[in-house]
Amino acid sequence: MKVYADNAATTYLSRTARDKFIECLDEFNGNPNSLHSDGQRTQEELDRARAIVAECINAAKPNEIYFTSGGSEADNQALISAARGLKAKGKKHLVTLNIEHHAILHTMAKLEKEGFEVTFLAPESNGIVDVKKVEDAIREDTALVSIMFANNEMGAIQPIPEIGKICKEKGVLFHTDAVQAAGHLPIDVQAMNIDMLSMSGHKFHGPKGVGVLYARNGIRLVNVIEGGAQERGKRAGTVNVPAIAAMAAALKEATDNMDANMSRVRALRDRLIDGLKDIPYSQLNGDPVKRLPGNVNWSFEGVEGESLLLHLDMYGIECSSGSACTSESLDPSHVLTGMGVPVEAAHGSLRFSLDIENDEEQVDYIIEKVHDVVARYRAMSPYWEDLENGTREHCVPEYWSK
Numbered sequence: 001m002k003v004y005a006d007n008a009a010t011t012y013l014s015r016t017a018r019d020k021f022i023e024c025l026d027e028f029n030g031n032p033n034s035l036h037s038d039g040q041r042t043q044e045e046l047d048r049a050r051a052i053v054a055e056c057i058n059a060a061k062p063n064e065i066y067f068t069s070g071g072s073e074a075d076n077q078a079l080i081s082a083a084r085g086l087k088a089k090g091k092k093h094l095v096t097l098n099i100e101h102h103a104i105l106h107t108m109a110k111l112e113k114e115g116f117e118v119t120f121l122a123p124e125s126n127g128i129v130d131v132k133k134v135e136d137a138i139r140e141d142t143a144l145v146s147i148m149f150a151n152n153e154m155g156a157i158q159p160i161p162e163i164g165k166i167c168k169e170k171g172v173l174f175h176t177d178a179v180q181a182a183g184h185l186p187i188d189v190q191a192m193n194i195d196m197l198s199m200s201g202h203k204f205h206g207p208k209g210v211g212v213l214y215a216r217n218g219i220r221l222v223n224v225i226e227g228g229a230q231e232r233g234k235r236a237g238t239v240n241v242p243a244i245a246a247m248a249a250a251l252k253e254a255t256d257n258m259d260a261n262m263s264r265v266r267a268l269r270d271r272l273i274d275g276l277k278d279i280p281y282s283q284l285n286g287d288p289v290k291r292l293p294g295n296v297n298w299s300f301e302g303v304e305g306e307s308l309l310l311h312l313d314m315y316g317i318e319c320s321s322g323s324a325c326t327s328e329s330l331d332p333s334h335v336l337t338g339m340g341v342p343v344e345a346a347h348g349s350l351r352f353s354l355d356i357e358n359d360e361e362q363v364d365y366i367i368e369k370v371h372d373v374v375a376r377y378r379a380m381s382p383y384w385e386d387l388e389n390g391t392r393e394h395c396v397p398e399y400w401s402k
């Protein structure tokens with residue numbers, strides 16, 4: 001059986017998005033900046049896409065939507081714009097979480113080198129930040145709070161409306177990396193008091209290499225790509241109309257079907273969680289309820305996440321491991337350690353991210369094979385043998401459910 005359970009890394013292109021992409025390649029191949037008819041027809045298609053995206057997140061105006069090359073670029077532009085824009089007013093302080101995506105963390109590190117001061121807040125042990133800590137971190141000279149909507153590794157959903165309210169009251173800009181939330185959770189930028197928001201097409205069944213920065217009117221964006229006057233002068237480069245239109249179609253499809261999709265995927269997630277609970281010395285990471293509909297992140301004592309992942313791959317199950325083998329380092333995930341998961345548990349973690357194309361049969365297959373590979377690795381491990389014959393103590397015993 002083949003089971004794709006790595007939707008947080010990327011999703012497949014939906015049929016709707018694919019059809020839109022092909023239609024644009026054939027029908028809207030002009031340069032939207034050209035004044036002739038071909039260009040203008042393409043411009044109209046781009047306008048339609050902008051209006052669709054604006055509507056899906058309840059932006060007040062389509063011109064608050066800027067198309068980028070993806071979530072990373074949107075994150076970079078949001079932070080750099082807020083920081084540089086407010087520096088002149090003497091604001092040099094930024095607030096974020098230590099469990100953010102590297103597109104945020106590395107941009108923050110760059111701004112620190114430019115003289116900004118950054119507070120990296122740690123979430124509670126369930127992966128969710130305490131709103132009071134956000135409030136307390138805001139100072140007179142705070143330019144921006146950037147807190148992700150939902151975490152890509154362990155799925156915890158942050159209290160975005162509460163944080164938005166605090167930022168509004170204190171007159172501080174609020175950006176959220178909503179790459180994992182867009183198309184999966186309801187987003188209303190006005191009701192949630194979000195000033196800037198990042199999205200990425202390929203995380204909701206659109207194409208890769210295309211994303212969105214929402215910036216409320218009145219916010220001065222700083223270019224990260226200089227050149228022509230596309231995107232109202234804020235993002236140079238001939239616009240990728242097929243990818244943008246396909247992304248908008250995917251977002252609309254996901255938004256229109258959100259309630260049904262959420263309850264379906266949540267049921268699959270909870271079935272998987274239930275099925276893994278009886279594995280001794282293992283633990284679900286992240287809040288069990290306030291988490292992305294499809295996310296299951298689980299740690300197992302005495303095994304390496306990478307070994308489990310590669311073994312599951314041989315059974316046709318595609319997932320990801322919590323240790324950062326993806327970032328080509330052997331460090332455990334900064335997200336898991338950042339929320340206080342012990343290093344030993346972070347090393348032995350797996351992430352399954354389910355979506356609408358998964359079904360119960362696939363989930364049951366994952367449950368069966370995870371039991372199988374965990375038992376197999378433990379049986380081969382001298383570490384586990386020592387535990388069994390009592391010559392060694394369990395590491396971090398308080399962390400595991402037994």
Ligand SMILES: *Cc1c(COP(=O)(O)O)cnc(C)c1O
Nearest residue numbers: 070071072101103152179180200
């Ligand atoms: C995937 C992801 C990004 C990066 O988006 P790209 O479009 O791949 O650049 C940023 N933030 C989060 C939370 C993500 O999951």
